[in-house]
Amino acid sequence: MKKSKKVTLLTGRSIEQGVSLEGEKLTRGYVLSTAVCDIDPEDMKELEIYDGDTVKVKTDYGEILVSGIESTQAPHRGIVFIPMGLYANAVVNPETDSTGMPSFKGIEAIIEPAPNERVLTPTALMKKIMPLKK
Secondary structure, three states: OOOOEEEEEEEEOOHHHHHHOOOOOOOHHHHHHHOEEEEOHHHHHHHOOOOOOEEEEEEOOEEEEEEEEEOOOOOOOOEEEEEOOHHHHOOOOOOOOOOOOOOOOOEEEEEEEOOOOOOOOHHHHHHHHOOOOO
């Protein structure tokens, strides 16, 4: 049976993500800084995820493949962090409640190892999320 864990997803700015914004959003640096999920080391052990493994993050609003990385901010069992950007946007509630900004904190999510899957490039992710109508 595939292992999974219910977690609380937080998103926000990270230093790496902020620096990569100065370049282009299609660069390798941007992907490496935003297509990641910081996970508590104990949660990683429980799910048998190793640093850099692909993980699937699912919410009521979507699902995304990102690289699971060991959080340096531990302990925070049951809480994961994805830097703001294209990848986080795929799993947050798009509703803004008339504020103009969706909520990026406290989102119920499920994470699971996805060893046979790959993180999509920004272009491939956009095509998956918003396919062009013909």
